[in-house]
Amino acid sequence: MNQNLRYLFFTLPAIIYVGVFAFYPSFDAIYLSFLNNAGQFTLNNYKELFYFNIYGTILNTIIVTVGALLIQLFLGLGIASLLTREFKGKKAFSTLTIIPMGVATIVAAITFSFIFQTTGGYANSFLHLLHLPTINWYSNTYISLLVVMISDSWKNTPIVTLILLSGMMSIPKDLYYAASLDGAGPIRRFVHVTLPNLKKFIAIALIIRGVSEFNIFALPLVLIGYHPALLTTLAYDLYSTTTIYLSSAAAVILLAFISVLIILNIKLGGKR
């Protein structure tokens, strides 16, 4: 035990750091969210959030999270299954699939803002080339949110792919041979062997990405600004235009959602 205490001592700086820079500010944000300009306790900040359409903002955040997760999961499964096979150029392809990770979020955001511009955008250019009607990508909330989902998925599919790939690698090959002998084709092998064995990894990917997706900030800020607002962009908008107390209230609502996801993650992590 004495020895363990010594090792624990080594981790102390990290624990102190995390306490000072993660836990203290989180509680501080909760505290600030209940204060007014005069430093008195109030619930007004939360009441005022309704004026800023907080329900719609929460809904938008959930839509983006669910939509982006579905796109990333679909693409990630496809790419990861390709990478478990042997083919010519596999190495080049696996290098290629990791490239978006090296592109900064802000750069991805700017590039996609050129792609989805209403006038002079490359997506519309492509539609025009095919003699299809062009689209106003910001004409309503849902199309705007779709633009955010697509852009975010480009940047983050590699992470989902990496997690799913490490899961697929852990599935014993024998299971596939056995399934083949029983006459299962590639699709049935995927549905009956890959998916059930991958369940845990899919859950991990979904929760990790889900947390990040709730925190998505730079992409929506560049692509759609504050209309429609997400929880992060609303908090930032309030931070730069109103008081720290009001913006803290918006941030705390975000924190509440994330806390649920964190608890889910720890529960799931216990079974890892």
Add this chain to the structure above:
Amino acid sequence: MKLSYIAVIIFSIYFLLPLYILVMIAFSPAKYTIESLYPPLTFKSFTLNNLVYAFTQYDFIHPFIKSLSVATLVGILGLVIGIPAGYGLSRLPGKIAYPLLVLLLVTNMVPGIVVAIPISAEFIRLHLFDSIPGLALVQELITLPLATFIMQGTFSAVPREIEYQARIDGASTLSYFKNVLIPTALPGIIAAFLISWMFSWDEFTYAIIISPIHPTLPVEIYVNITRGNELAAVAFSLVFTIPVIILTLFLQKYLKGEYLAGGVKA
């Protein structure tokens, strides 16, 4: 089998297309890109004028130096705190190490905006607002768990017998670290430094809140976009992205699912 090749080609186009467009905007005259109603999907003409104009007319060097200093400081700080933490965690029994790892993972999930708003208020009081050390301290929150995870993995691979041997030979903890542990684990330590560096280089949320007056490059790019200096933003983006793509490819084997699980933020 043919079908997988079609899939490979489609996915390859999907991953490369945005970069292709970025390069095209950077190196084509504006009339073929951002000024045209339906910009052509192929290169029409090549020019370096956009880049020359961007780098002579807009401030690149100050944000660049700020980004570079903050990222380097984040990397160093990650090693200073992360090496002992990773070592301690690799030697502690799972029963104690696991909750500590969860603690680190959890801090990584705390929303940047939640942490940044109260910290910005504290930092104004402490004169750390808009400063290089201030931003580095906050960004460390993203990279420390990641660096610790990598270090823990690397140190776990160093057999304990070597440590016992060194002790018998009379080495102090410090000299064991300096002469045995760190040299053996050097590739992992370098990877942890570079990955920390990379995440700080890309970081946006903390940077815009903690350091808005003298911004880092990502914030500077955003400021240029909002002011309508689109070509400057594109030129800066390109210069900003190339080193990170190279680093990413170089660090590919360290970018594993299990590490990233602890260290990725939007």
